[in-house]
Amino acid sequence: MSEAAKGQSGSGKGSAGGRFLVIGLAGGIGSGKSAVARSFGRLGLVVLDSDEAAKAELDVAEVRDQIVAWWGAEILGADGRVDRRRVADIVFADKGELRRLEGLVHPRLRVGRERAIAEARREGRPGAVIDAPLLFEAGVDGECDEVVFVEASRGVRLERVQRSRGWSEDDFARREAVQWGLDEKRARCGWVIVNESASQELLDREVERVYAEMVRARGG
Secondary structure (H helix, E strand, O other), X not given: OOHHHHHHOOOOEOOOOOEOEEEEEEEXXXXXXXXXXXXXXXXXXXXXXXXXXXXXXXXXXXXXXXXHHHHOHXXXXXXXXXXXXXXXXXXXOOHHHHHHHHHHHHHHHHHHHHHHHHHHHHOOOOEEEEEOOOOOOOOHHHHOOEEEEEEOOHHHHHHHHHHHHOOOHHHHHHHHHOOOOHHHHHHOOOEEEEOOOOOHHXXXXXXXXXXXXXXXXXXO
16 A cells, blocks of 8 residues: 555544445446446445546546557547447456456546545545555556455346446456456455345345444444
8 A cells, every 4th residue: 555545544533434445346247336436426425436537537538548558559449538348358358468358547536536535534534445456467456445346146247337338258258258257256354245136226225234244343
């Protein structure tokens, strides 16, 4: 964890006088981490969506220019923006290219998270939840006080991404292949939330229960 991140994690006080908690979410693709993050958001935590932040970084001029220098102007779409599908085809076929892209984008994402957490603390929020696809792989867990594993069966996860993202089963498998195994992720998490249902209300209640236990465990 960077010195800035250390200063912004759970050692401080939230609006209710309790510890400010930085909670990371881990789990398989399509497990519903974003839905869990929204549930935490309803409890007052600021939600940091690393996937959306990474997409935004691709539109930053210096990032776009570096990507074009690596992979040529054909990486751009007709609108002049980086074509994320073409990027995915490159990085999920070559781990070396994936690492190179991560080396460009991840430090920028970390700075953004540190700024957002500092702002959340100034606002008196009780904490922040980090929804990052590569929480462990990118070392983002080192910025967290607690990590929650979001669990869902492979069939449910595949159906979700086919419906919401239009992915094929091959798309799903290629992306999973560059991530840690689910057993390894789960073993490194202190909490588990099962997210098999389509009911946001049920999920909200489960997240509220886990969060209350988490706060109590930390003396809040």
